[in-house]
Amino acid sequence: MELAISIITGFMILGAIYALHAKDLLSAVISCGIVGYGLVICFLLLKAPDLAIVQIVVETITLIIMVAVVLNSSRDEGYAGLDSQGYVQAALSLIIVVTLFYFFYIAINNLDSFGNGSLRMAKAYIEGAAEKTGSANLVTGVVFDFRGYDTLGEATVLVTAVLGVIAILRVRGKK
């Protein structure tokens, strides 16, 4: 199980590195799809079918919107190579990346090993959910009954994002 997830995450990293360095913008957007669809296979291996269904349709719609934006404007990245400001930026970001990776390695050593996490909260949710909410799907019971506020907040965020899109694209200013 660990080996399979590691191989798929390795493919996702390769796809992400290619997406950042592609000259053609359409190729970069399609490589972003590799990362999204690889996550679907990882969710299925980790026994989470709810998340796999949501991720596959959401990734398809994200790709549709990005391809529509790229095809209606320029398709070329337009320039290449680094100038002096670019060299300083790349060096600084590489230093930050290596520092963060070292601190993450120290922090990970204090977690439990993969698959044996502490189950105190999970036991309370699993034993109580089937009787207290009455639903056979535990994730739906947690999302709508035990954690109803989070769902209300998420619906609010969706409505606000739609409000923002309409205000940006459909309202004409004065000339």
Add this chain to the structure above:
Amino acid sequence: MKGMTVIVKKTTQILSGMIFLYGAYVVIHGHLTPGGGFAGGVIMAGAFILVTLAYGSDFLNLKKEEAESTATENISILMVILLSIFGFFLGAKIFFLNFLPKGTLGELVSAGVLPLYNIFVGIEVTSSIFIIFLALIIYKEEEST
């Protein structure tokens, strides 16, 4: 914008109803099988986007669809809030109270008020994603004229 060729239009005529029905199945059985309101809502939005892309804006009246979709989204989010406030009036003073009877585990009519939450959140997510897509297409229409 123009629609697509005759083959795509015929295939959409056959398939879009089935995709919408599958999305409705995932929403209604949200408390029994994997899925729920969000997954089924996005699938139903996919059916609407397919019809809009295949037939083009010469054939459909896009501004009227956007107005209707905005009204549907607002009404369904209002119903979610009303359902969650309703627990106050039953004397228990808990927000999100599950006030309908629970029934037996595994039946379609069970789990109290959870199927109603799934349906209303599903309608709201469908309308949101369809509005975002329509806003992009109407903007492109108005730019090219």
Add this chain to the structure above:
Amino acid sequence: MITYLLCFILFLTGLYGVTTRRNLIKIAISLSIMEVSIFLFFALIGYVEGGKAPIVSPAEPDQLYVDPLPQALVLTAIVIGLATTSLLMAVIIRIYKKYKTFDIREIRNLRG
């Protein structure tokens, strides 16, 4: 342990892309890559060895299930990620119409 490290390397790839790329579409793609790595990390935390998917069937009680709480958090987060990406794309369309370019250095230099 190695899976956590690979997941964080994906996050660092996205962070490198946000800070060093000059094209607006590449910045939006890097933000999407960072979100994907966080969803994978949450799902990895909640896995239990030998557990089943969290659907209770009334015929077989007392099974070992995977933790449902991180799955509930990630379910909400995926749809919110779609909303923010579409809002970012709307802003990028407007910027392209006004300045006719995606380069962030040109946008900073032009005024009005």
